[in-house]
């Protein structure tokens with residue numbers, strides 16, 4: 001197993017420190033620090049990347065990026081022509097504006113024979129099926145996975161090798177490497193970076209749903 005290096009992160013504002021602090025110097029909140037373990041493998045990989053050599057841009061060759069149509073002309077246009085293999089897309093919005101409905105319609109319309117994996121930490125298979133029935137969606141390749149543990153979600157993706165993964169929603173998913181509640185800044189950082197890495201490595205396109213309140217308290221001044 002890789003040695004883990006520790007970093008302490010403020011759960012309220014995301015401030016990082018090498019040691020535990022009682023009071024956050026950035027947002028002045030008390031007892032918001034928790035330990036986040038960093039995998040040193042990531043640091044090693046970064047080092048490898050830093051040894052890259054310069055190349056003449058005019059000699060660089062590339063393959064045409066393959067895109068899959070979502071089945072919605074308007075959405076394809078926003079995405080620059082469709083979903084790119086191994087990309088990560090965030091769909092955010094207030095509760096009840098129809099994010100889950102839109103996602104289910106994408107699952108239905110996307111042109112693929114591979115599995116579309118719908119991961120839900122909020123709703124049951126029955127609730128999603130009810131919505132699918134209402135929308136007259138009954139494709140064979142849409143699979144439901146009701147799980148919130150990122151380790152198990154990753155294994156399921158490894159096994160099912162889906163074309164598209166839906167995470168509904170990001171704030172219900174957790175990693176036991178982070179000692180804070182699902183939806184906290186620490187968890188969101190860890191989960192998002194794990195999903196991002198997985199997308200790239202396994203060439204799986206992932207759509208993350210993020211429910212935002214009208215005035216997100218801790219998020220308004222943040223990058224998240």
Ligand SMILES: [Zn+2]
Nearest residue numbers: 010013024027
């Ligand atoms: Zn803070």
